[in-house]
Structures are given as structure tokens and as C-alpha cells.
Amino acid sequence: TVAGVLGLTRLFDDASFLLPVLAFAVAGHVLAIGCRRLGMGPGRTAALATAGLAGALSLILLPETTRFGIPTATTLSQAGQELSDALVAFRDVVAPAPVVPGFVLAAAIAVWTIAVVADTAAFRSGARVEAVVPAATLFIFGAALGAPGLRLPLTALFLAALLFHWLTQRLLTHACTPNRMTSDTGGGPRSLLRSGAVLGAGAVVAAVVVGPFLPGAEAGAVIPWRAGERDGSGSRVTVSPLVDIRSRIVDQSDVEVFTVAADARSYWRLTSLEIFDGRIWSSRGQYQKVDGRLPDSSADDLAATQTAVQDYEIAALASIWLPGAYLAVGIAGTDARFDVDSGSLLTEEETASGLTYRVESELRSLDAEELDQVASTAPAAVADTYTALPPDFSPAVIAEAARITDGSSTQYERARRLQDHFRDGAFTYDLSIAPGHGGDDLERFLFETRRGYCEQFAGAFAAMARAVGLPARVAVGFTPGEQDAEGLFHVRGLNAHAWPEVFLSGYGWVAFEPTPGRGIPDAEAYTGIPEQQATPADPTTATTRPPTEATTVPTSVPAGQQAPTTVPGDIPGGGADDPGTLSPWLARVALVVLVPVAALGSWWAALEGLRRRRRSRRRDAATTPAERVLVTWAEVGEALATLGSAPRSWETPIEYAQRAGGTTGVDHRLLNALAGVTTAAGYGPTGVDAEVADRAARAGADVERHIEGELDRTTKLRAALDPRPLLPDRARRLDVRTTT
Incomplete structure (x- = not known):
């Protein structure tokens, strides 16, 4: 992926895009590796990758549109406008082109996606050859549309990276599937690495040295896709x-x-x-x-x-x-x-x-x-x-x-x-x-x-x-x-x-x-x-x-x-830097990417893990029907709190249900029924039976789904990043039973 990003330098008239786009490539791979190591499934990984990409784009490329570092509607609008401008420019401009913001934004999205997809293909699907296709597509895109400069060194770099990937995958396969019928007298992985490196280096050198002298190497394109090649007028676009x-x-x-x-x-x-x-x-x-x-x-x-x-x-x-x-x-x-x-x-x-x-x-x-x-x-x-x-x-x-x-x-x-x-x-x-x-x-x-x-x-x-x-x-x-x-x-x-x-x-x-x-x-x-x-x-x-x-x-x-x-x-632009100079992306990457993006992703993952763990442990600890009802009521209370109607320590379940039903729009009959069952479970002399507990659990799930549908994106994001519901005091306030 990094070699593919470096190949994009032929598209632009300076390297100011390189540092932020490389940061997205590295961050995408790190996130994918982290999700894999934590045992997250493809769905959760995709969701986290999407959220991480949105956060990274907002904090690195569109920081002035965020509110306290959180993306807003302005962020989405500005991103759409920059991508639209980049599309207009892409249709007409020829390399080397100035580094306009929309090009950087599009490249960042592409390399982040490539990193996550490549990791999924290589380590989840076992498609280790196909895993290079996204990065190869990026490199071919830059090679096809780029200016002639740096053609050979960048091609050599990508070929070397490609061969290195395949060699390491071969070593990984060798290590994971030992053959008990033979021994490693031939040197095993070390021998494979040595011989593979020699063959790979020879192939790259041959491609770089011999390739330019092959017949037709300097011939014009069979299909002229560039505007300048199709138009004989000599027109220039910039x-x-x-x-x-x-x-x-x-x-x-x-x-x-x-x-x-x-x-x-x-x-x-x-x-x-x-x-x-x-x-x-x-x-x-x-x-x-x-x-x-x-x-x-x-x-x-x-x-x-x-x-x-x-x-x-x-x-x-x-x-x-x-x-x-x-x-x-x-x-x-x-x-x-x-x-x-x-x-x-x-x-x-x-x-x-x-x-x-x-x-x-x-x-x-x-x-x-x-x-x-x-x-x-x-x-x-x-x-x-x-x-x-x-x-x-x-x-x-x-x-x-x-x-x-x-x-x-x-x-x-x-x-x-x-x-x-x-x-x-x-x-x-x-x-x-x-x-x-x-x-x-x-x-x-x-x-x-x-x-x-x-x-x-x-x-x-x-x-x-x-x-x-x-x-x-x-x-x-x-x-x-x-x-x-x-x-x-x-x-x-x-x-x-x-x-x-x-x-x-x-x-x-x-x-x-x-x-x-x-x-x-x-x-x-x-x-x-x-x-x-x-x-x-x-x-x-x-x-x-x-x-x-x-x-x-x-x-x-x-x-x-x-x-x-x-x-x-x-008109308000922001874009191309001059050759030989870099805009202050280094400071942005150090302060805005490596720390906040990683922290935000880790914070979300940690909170999500704690929520799931607490819910699982709480449900596992509820061994009687009455305790299961109380757990359901506690979870309903947490959900209602995201709508701004948290339970109060002095309220009875019935009082809380009446207040929450009036302020949140949740069906008050359903809440009152749950509150009645909760009161019976917490205070009744005989508790409740298993059938009642099952019905309460289903009703609680219905309430939570309704609340989830009522939340806007901003509220969902705040709730996902808010640790307060996990604090001990908050948990105690949800207990409807009293102690003596």
C-alpha cells in the first residue's frame, strides 16, 4: 500500500500530499490489525474502520469544520464539495497537477479502504495473492495517468514491495503448515527467504534494466486515454x-x-x-x-x-x-x-x-x-x-x-x-x-x-x-x-x-x-x-x-x-505547494492523526468492549426470573438515559416509567407494564416466574430498538463515546431494590 501511495507522486507537481496520505495508509493497516487481534468480526471491523476514517478525515483534512473534534454536517458538506471540485478537475487536468484539497481527500479515502480490504483478504479470507490487487490498482492508476518522471524507480519500488509481500506470505504459510514427514535440513524458512530474496532482486533489476529497451517500450499508447493524446491542438489544461x-x-x-x-x-x-x-x-x-x-x-x-x-x-x-x-x-x-x-x-x-x-x-x-x-x-x-x-x-x-x-x-x-x-x-x-x-x-x-x-x-x-x-x-x-x-x-x-x-x-x-x-x-x-x-x-x-x-x-x-x-x-482553495517544500503536515500528523485518531478509535473500542462485557456478566449473574427482570429494567433505564431521561435514585419504577414515557415518546403502556413487573420482581413476596421474565426481556428489547431508531447521529456518537453510564454510581442508581 505504501508503495502504491508513493506511485501517486507522478500525478502531482509536488509531494505535499504524501505525508497525510501515507498516514491514512498506515493508520488503516494498524486499525485492521488491531481489530483482527481483538477478535472482532468483519462487520464490527468494517463499522469501526468507517468510523475511524470519518474521524481521521475530519481531524486531519477538515479540522475547521468539526465541533470539539467531532464531525458535523458542515464536515460532510465540505467533504462533498471538495470531492466534487476534484472530480471536475480530474476530468480535464493532466499530470503533474497541483495538489488540490479534493485530490488529497479522495486519495486518503482510497488508501484507507485499500488497507482495510487488503488486510481482510490476506488474513481473514486467506486470499493472499488477491490481497495485492487493491494496492496494484492504485499503483497502475498513478502509472497510467502520471507524468513520465520517476517512472523506473517507482516501478522498481512497487515490484520489490509486491515480491516481498508474496515472499513473506509464503514464509507464513510454511510456518503454519509444517510437514511432519520431512525435516528442515535444507534450511527451512531461512533458506526460502534467502533464495526468494535473490530471485526477487534479480527479477526487479531485470525489469528495470531490460524493460526500457524492449521493442515498443517507448511507443505511444494503443488506446490514447489522455486528453492531450486525443487532441492534436496542443491544448494545455491546469x-x-x-x-x-x-x-x-x-x-x-x-x-x-x-x-x-x-x-x-x-x-x-x-x-x-x-x-x-x-x-x-x-x-x-x-x-x-x-x-x-x-x-x-x-x-x-x-x-x-x-x-x-x-x-x-x-x-x-x-x-x-x-x-x-x-x-x-x-x-x-x-x-x-x-x-x-x-x-x-x-x-x-x-x-x-x-x-x-x-x-x-x-x-x-x-x-x-x-x-x-x-x-x-x-x-x-x-x-x-x-x-x-x-x-x-x-x-x-x-x-x-x-x-x-x-x-x-x-x-x-x-x-x-x-x-x-x-x-x-x-x-x-x-x-x-x-x-x-x-x-x-x-x-x-x-x-x-x-x-x-x-x-x-x-x-x-x-x-x-x-x-x-x-x-x-x-x-x-x-x-x-x-x-x-x-x-x-x-x-x-x-x-x-x-x-x-x-x-x-x-x-x-x-x-x-x-x-x-x-x-x-x-x-x-x-x-x-x-x-x-x-x-x-x-x-x-x-x-x-x-x-x-x-x-x-x-x-x-x-x-x-x-x-x-x-x-x-x-475560490478559497488551499492546495498545491511548491516543489522542494512541504506544508506543515508533519505537525498535523503528529498532533492530529497519531494521537487523536488512535485515541478515539481505542476509546470507542474499549467502551464498546466494556459495555458488552458488563451486559454479559450482568445477565450471566441473573440466575432467577426476578433478577432477569431487574437486569432488563436496568438496561431499559440506560437506553432511556440516552434520550435525556435518566432514572433518579428516589423514584419508584412506576414514577420513572410515567416521567420517561411523557418526555421520550416511548409507549407509556409498555413502560408502565415493565415497571409493574419490575416492582413485583424487586418487592413482591413471591417474585415472578420464568415466563414473565421472558416477556419482560422481549418488551425491554422492543423499547431499546425504538430508542435506537429515535436517536440522531450526533446523539449516537456522543453515547458511543460517553463513559459515564459505565461508572459504578450510575449502575447503583438503576437498582430498584433497597437494602436494609
Whole structure:
């Protein structure tokens, strides 16, 4: 199983998924082994494995959705949303893909299930060969869809693990079925292990060394299942950069993504997302191959511009987009493509990491007075694409956008009112907010929590702008970063950012800044906000910087065409980490998995064992019909207590039955009859006979089944984890007899 998990590294552009998924694989095997050793049957093992998986997923991958560590309805909803987003991405994305949360969630569920099924097949069903099928399926999945890198070493590792499994199973069979007719003169298990290891190592080496040179080893697939192999257009598909942002800000805040030497401060823009389906933002663009001067993508004949040159050195940017100040007009030093509509640059390499290049941009100088003269019109193509909202878009959000912009006479004034609405002090920048940007999440952000990070602010602004007729989109990139003494900007993960852009006729796409604590360089004249960005010490705070000046030089040429697509990335995302770095999964695994999950599972198993043992011992100790009736009444009392109607020490059985029947909904006639029999058994001079005891036991079982059906999942979970009913004092209160 572990080798199969390692094989999944070919699917992703970094290894940040590895630690949590490996933890699920190991925990699944440990749980299966523990259940087997405790003598639990397959049914109880499956139930415990399911409960353990739910708890582990909640505590490790979705901790912010739990209540005191217990899964809630929000946990289920968030898990479903992440899996749905992962399915959308899976249909289009090609490896190596960013590590989006839904992929990690799906992998964790898969490996946990594989671990339990493999253990069951190997040790319960005796199907020791078939036991490797689940892990082999996982490995083949990664091999079939993965990128070419690490193909040979990962294949060798899995083959070695496979042969090791079969060898150990053979040794186990040998040890468990000794042949009395022969002796171990040939060395027995030791000889088998030695010869098996030699043969296995030889087979793995032969496969790795000879396999790549066999005829057809490098041939194309007979059945082209990859989108890139079926489509000759050369199109590229990738996950939206929005899924990366929260991960960069939180998990990789100190990781240096790139450096840039520039003669002007700016937001270093990656791309923009124009498609909004009510839940997620994505894009679809046509990219021309370029080498030098870029095609003219400006729509701003009226804006004054200054030329700015930037020299980039990318360290760890798992993205196909190239950072560049908007609006880029030239590029040199690397093969690239350019989309006129979004003004985005795309690398021809798998990712931008390791590239060095130069970008020339035309930076615009804008002020409020000139923008306030913009006509309230836009080209039809722009209006159709950039004001589109889904048919079921929230009426409450539309009404709120209309309220905020009510009385505005110009497009610019509407945009400013929306921006200032988010910056008037009522909203708070908060990285701890739970992911989610669907209709309900947008309403919750706007009307309830009023807390979020840049994706929520940018996405909410853009959606509300469209609701009042402003063409808008979401841009993704980085704030300027920290400038050293030599003038070099050091851009870290904490500088990852998203902001909205609004189309104003005559000036093209104009950036606004609704996120508290952030401010666009050299834009105070029209945004009213000085430049601000996160500090290295704390990505949730901001420093204000004075604007700086700029000058520059151009470059040259274009060429062919290509269409990359961003797979929808959930706006609040959390996902791909950069190559060579790991998010803080180690701390989560140590604190959240190994201790709480194991403790929770052990606690449940221990309590369940104690309950069964106490019930069994109590029933075994009841040797007379009267004692059996008293045991039945005690068990009914424990069941009623889970509905909030525990017995009181001073109540008679009849009094308790009347009170419990009125508050729990259990048939009061049945309870009263049981109470009468219990009174006779505990206080009557002759007790009861065996037939009466049998009827009481059946009635008690009926009551318990009814109560079980009345309990909701939360109450059942609390009852399963609550040790108080097992305490001695509680047991004594259920005894209806008095002592003298």
C-alpha cells in the first residue's frame, strides 16, 4: 500500500500530499490489525474502520469544520464539495497537477479502504495473492495517468514491495503448515527467504534494466486515454491558480517564490479568471506563441502610460503562468505564449520553476477624475462575457450590490462604492476562515461572518460588480514583495494575492482593491488606498509603502496558437505547494492523526468492549426470573438515559416509567407494564416466574430498538463515546431494590 501511495507522486507537481496520505495508509493497516487481534468480526471491523476514517478525515483534512473534534454536517458538506471540485478537475487536468484539497481527500479515502480490504483478504479470507490487487490498482492508476518522471524507480519500488509481500506470505504459510514427514535440513524458512530474496532482486533489476529497451517500450499508447493524446491542438489544461493562494499564504509564507529586478513597483500578475458559475472562478483562453513583442491587448486609448522592465528569476512557482506587471507588451529569455483577452503569459515548460526572463510592461497612470468621466457602456463581447452570472445566483447578493451602489451615476463610482464597502471596517482579513465560495458561502461571507482572505474579497467584489452591470473578473498574482538594498524584490508565498479588475471604456481593465490590508502600488489616486502588503513576520498584517517611479525598454515578435484552460479552482482553495517544500503536515500528523485518531478509535473500542462485557456478566449473574427482570429494567433505564431521561435514585419504577414515557415518546403502556413487573420482581413476596421474565426481556428489547431508531447521529456518537453510564454510581442508581 505504501508503495502504491508513493506511485501517486507522478500525478502531482509536488509531494505535499504524501505525508497525510501515507498516514491514512498506515493508520488503516494498524486499525485492521488491531481489530483482527481483538477478535472482532468483519462487520464490527468494517463499522469501526468507517468510523475511524470519518474521524481521521475530519481531524486531519477538515479540522475547521468539526465541533470539539467531532464531525458535523458542515464536515460532510465540505467533504462533498471538495470531492466534487476534484472530480471536475480530474476530468480535464493532466499530470503533474497541483495538489488540490479534493485530490488529497479522495486519495486518503482510497488508501484507507485499500488497507482495510487488503488486510481482510490476506488474513481473514486467506486470499493472499488477491490481497495485492487493491494496492496494484492504485499503483497502475498513478502509472497510467502520471507524468513520465520517476517512472523506473517507482516501478522498481512497487515490484520489490509486491515480491516481498508474496515472499513473506509464503514464509507464513510454511510456518503454519509444517510437514511432519520431512525435516528442515535444507534450511527451512531461512533458506526460502534467502533464495526468494535473490530471485526477487534479480527479477526487479531485470525489469528495470531490460524493460526500457524492449521493442515498443517507448511507443505511444494503443488506446490514447489522455486528453492531450486525443487532441492534436496542443491544448494545455491546469487547475486555477486560485487553489494555490491560501496554501502559499499560510503553509509557505516564508518560501521565496521568485525574485524580480524592476524599475517600478507593481502587482506581479499571473492571469485572470472570467468564468463564474456561482461557486467557482475559472478561465479559458487562446494563447499565441510569442518571442519578443506581444500582440496589442490594450483597450485604453485614453490612459497615460510609462514603460517598466522586470527581470524575473523563478525559484519555486508550480504554475504554467509567468508573473508580469500588467499590461505586458514584450518578453525575452524564454519560450512563452500570450493571451490577448486576459493579458497573461504562459510558459512552454511544465512549470515556471527555474526560468529566468525579462518582461516589458506599460504601466498606466490613472486618477479618479478622469475615470469618473467614463461612459456606462462596454463592447458587446466584453459585456456578454464579463457580466454573466448563473441563473440561480443569489437574489440577496444582487439586492445587496444594488443597495451599495444605489445613487451612483458612473461605472467608476459603482466600482469605488463596492471597493469601499469591503474596507469600511465591517470586514476583517482572516486566513482561518473555512474554505468555500458557493452561493451559501458568498452569502455567509457578506451577511454573517464578514471575515475572509483575498479570494473571498476579490470573488465577492467581482460577482457583485457583475450584478450591477459592471464587467468584472478576478486577477491572480503577487504583491510586490520586500525590496533589498540592491533594489531586488523578494516575493514570498505570503505575497500571493487575488484582486478584481473592472472594464472601464477607454481605459480597459482597471484593478481595484477590496481586501483590507492590501493596496495597489501607484493607484492611490483612483482607489483612495495607499500601497499595502503583508509583512514577512505576519501575513495577516500589512505595511504601507510609498509609491515609486518607473522607466524602461521594449523587445520583439509573435507566432502560432494554443488554448489552455483552467480547471475550476474553489475560490478559497488551499492546495498545491511548491516543489522542494512541504506544508506543515508533519505537525498535523503528529498532533492530529497519531494521537487523536488512535485515541478515539481505542476509546470507542474499549467502551464498546466494556459495555458488552458488563451486559454479559450482568445477565450471566441473573440466575432467577426476578433478577432477569431487574437486569432488563436496568438496561431499559440506560437506553432511556440516552434520550435525556435518566432514572433518579428516589423514584419508584412506576414514577420513572410515567416521567420517561411523557418526555421520550416511548409507549407509556409498555413502560408502565415493565415497571409493574419490575416492582413485583424487586418487592413482591413471591417474585415472578420464568415466563414473565421472558416477556419482560422481549418488551425491554422492543423499547431499546425504538430508542435506537429515535436517536440522531450526533446523539449516537456522543453515547458511543460517553463513559459515564459505565461508572459504578450510575449502575447503583438503576437498582430498584433497597437494602436494609
